[in-house]
Amino acid sequence: MTDKKKKFLVPSITVLVMLIIILLAKVGVINNYYQTILMTICINVIMSASLNVVNGYMGEFSCGHGGFMAVGAYVSSILSLILFCPGNSITGHALLPPSMAIVAFPFIILIGGAASMVVSLLVAIPSFKTRDDYLAIITIATNFIITTAINNIPIVGGSRGLMGMKTTMSFMAKTVSLPWMLIWGFVFAALTVVVIHRVMHSTLGMGISAIRYDEISAEIMSVNTNSMKLLAFTFSSGLAGVAGGLFAHMLGFINPSSFGIMKSTESLVMVYLGGMGSLSGSVISAFIFTILLELLRPAQILKWVIIPLMLILIMQFRPEGFMGPRELTQVFPRLKNLFAPNRNLIRPIAKPTEVRK
């Protein structure tokens, strides 16, 4: 197979698998319960992969990911209510006709992401001067600021929460009858993985990893560490906001307590389970973690004994997570054959002017 064909191999397989699942969902082979699990997996993939940018690649310790998810969830929910929900608590009537929902939905989600990018400046700017434990405290504080703020804004429901986002979803299904939530879940999860891979593997994004290994030498080697931190935090929070928007529209109901420290911890667990700085690791761990939670549902409250216990055991025997800092292609080198090689990494037949003996 030529390199040019290889470039499309994995993406086309992924798209094909997604199309098959969507088709099966459409004809009803995959019921609502399994659809919800699939969507949760997608949301968790976004959450863990995006948190991995800060906690894995950059090596900081951010514990406020749930807060940024909340911002995305609330902003996109409010937008969706204002635009499409008749009789909503904010404007009282829908601003756009129901048929527009299908077009507006991705934008609603993306605006939610953009909003949490803005809020992430709360963390990004202190991160210029602070590191490690101190930054962890700042991120926890941010998480609390966000959830408490939402709790005290009556127009968005305060602690009672916000509902009615399902209206948008049902309008979309009425216009074209497809499992829209699943489709957008897949699209955004796949995009997240692609986007993170592209940014983090460019020389620009590798500046973020350089901070993790040695911030001082990064500065000395002309990496603008402040703008790298800004990039990492806004990027990661923006994606968390997207996950939040999807989460809100999937459930149709949100309240501030869904985005507390528990949510942040859940994302942290997925990152550390998968391996810090490993994109494939965080995707795999999102799958495993979500499925595990579902499988243990019959165990009810015991679930919260079993899962932490498993975590303790994994951290004891494999502290670097499933993958460590490596990607799947590094663990199984044969998989490299599925991807086109990066030509920049192949030693060119150079004609050096003078070679040091």
Next chain:
Amino acid sequence: MSKETLLEIKHLTHRFGGLQALTDINVNLKKGEIAGLIGPNGAGKTTVFNLVSGFYVPSEGDIIFKGTRMNGLKPHVIASLQVGRTFQNIRLWSDMTVLENICISQHYHLGYGVGSALFKNKKYRENEKKIHDEAWQLLERFNLADSALDYPKNLPYGIQRRVEIARALSLQPELLLLDEPAAGLSTSDLSDLITYIKWIHDTFGVTIWMIEHQMQVIMSLCDSIQVVDFGKEIARGTPEDIQKNPAVIKAYLGNEEIS
């Protein structure tokens, strides 16, 4: 000598809180020379380098590089003004390949933004290719291309030193600050290092300013030497002058003869 001045430091004074680290240091580096900065441990040599590379803002005095006043500039800005440096203890990104180490140091002329990286557009591809080509070229010149895809942590110490110097040179510096390049090298490696630094100086046409404790290295490489003790300059001159200077012998070398 009528050569052009590259780096000029005037009345540099630095205090850490109440501690007077440096007092009235004056430096005048000519383009193309190899200069040495020596002194006993804790004399403030590395502080001078940290001030020049922008980690600290000097309490008093001016640092002028190619006519630009550098006080208070961020280290990455100073790096992009083409001042490279190495560290006393090797500070490579040990879990990134040698090639990545070199590529990241090209951040000052990346030529593309996040948007280009997202869409992998033409600008991105061209610039990435340029950066990698330059990195490969540099590694070939340093005879390090064989270990380009290795992690520095897996390389021998001597090679790590060379990678670090190569990384500093990937900034295409006009001024290279070497902080104890011989630290941790065995005596037999020293003559190798001397020819190595000489080779760098000649091929890259870079001005070198180095801190070193190994007299062999300093004496055989430097055109001029400055001696500091307790943050004050106590002598300056050619290697021959310094070897004879009684103040230096007293402060720095005790009563022993320089071999």
